[in-house]
Amino acid sequence: GAVVSQHPSRVICKSGTSVKIECRSLDFQATTMFWYRQFPKQSLMLMATSNEGSKATYEQGVEKDKFLINHASLTLSTLTVTSAHPEDSSFYICSARGHGQAWDSNQPQHFGDGTRLSIL
Amino acid sequence: DAKTTQPNSMESNEEEPVHLPCNHSTISGTDYIHWYRQLPSQGPEYVIHGLTSNVNNRMASLAIAEDRKSSTLILHRATLRDAAVYYCILRDLNSGAGSYQLTFGKGTKLSVIP
Numbered sequence: 054g055a056v057v058s059q060h061p062s063r064v065i066c067k068s069g070t071s072v073k074i075e076c077r078s079l080d081f082q083a084t085t086m087f088w089y090r091q092f093p094k095q096s097l098m099l100m101a102t103s104n105e106g107s108k109a110t111y112e113q114g115v116e117k118d119k120f121l122i123n124h125a126s127l128t129l130s131t132l133t134v135t136s137a138h139p140e141d142s143s144f145y146i147c148s149a150r151g152h153g154q155a156w157d158s159n160q161p162q163h164f165g166d167g168t169r170l171s172i173l
Numbered sequence: 174d175a176k177t178t179q180p181n182s183m184e185s186n187e188e189e190p191v192h193l194p195c196n197h198s199t200i201s202g203t204d205y206i207h208w209y210r211q212l213p214s215q216g217p218e219y220v221i222h223g224l225t226s227n228v229n230n231r232m233a234s235l236a237i238a239e240d241r242k243s244s245t246l247i248l249h250r251a252t253l254r255d256a257a258v259y260y261c262i263l264r265d266l267n268s269g270a271g272s273y274q275l276t277f278g279k280g281t282k283l284s285v286i287p
Contacts, residue, residue, distance in 0.1 A: 059216070087274065096260075097217065097277040146216045148275075161207070162275055164216035 059165030076147030082127035083149035091144040182282040185251045193246040195261030210257040
């Protein structure tokens, strides 16, 4: 089946550091990728949707200058948390959907295994 | 606003069937019912989805009520590896982003007792 690879799986860094998380679709072309954030004991919250070759659409309350999303190819999207602070510590999860499926609700979405970000 | 409602938690004995309910009384005629699960410290995993007819796959079965206002995910024989949070989701159309998206509710935390 379709596989989404997310890297790194865990990051621990100092406050003020910028952190980049990669999300790759390994066996399909992902025209749409989604970035979620999950705090402990809470559900996933959608941060942004990115379509290959265009700017990401951010959900309300998500700072686009802080969470930079690049989706430059059909198999790779990156999320950069700029100048991270302890309150940015969370579990970040990417998801991807294949070509031609944006308007088709009859298609599953494939998820990465997540990146646990800890800011000291 | 939540479009589905699920019990917060359920328990099952190992190797027994589990029925996870979901209510979606405001479902529209074109909404597919999707189920995902999330094991601890992992991303969500697709389980099953359906529109009107009951569906079966290697992981589970999905029973959809005739009026489509509720559905039940059935795990035929629960194992310890099935302990997870199960999410019942109707896709939202995000016109701003130009695509359907998954909006996760709180789901049902399934505990499997050995």
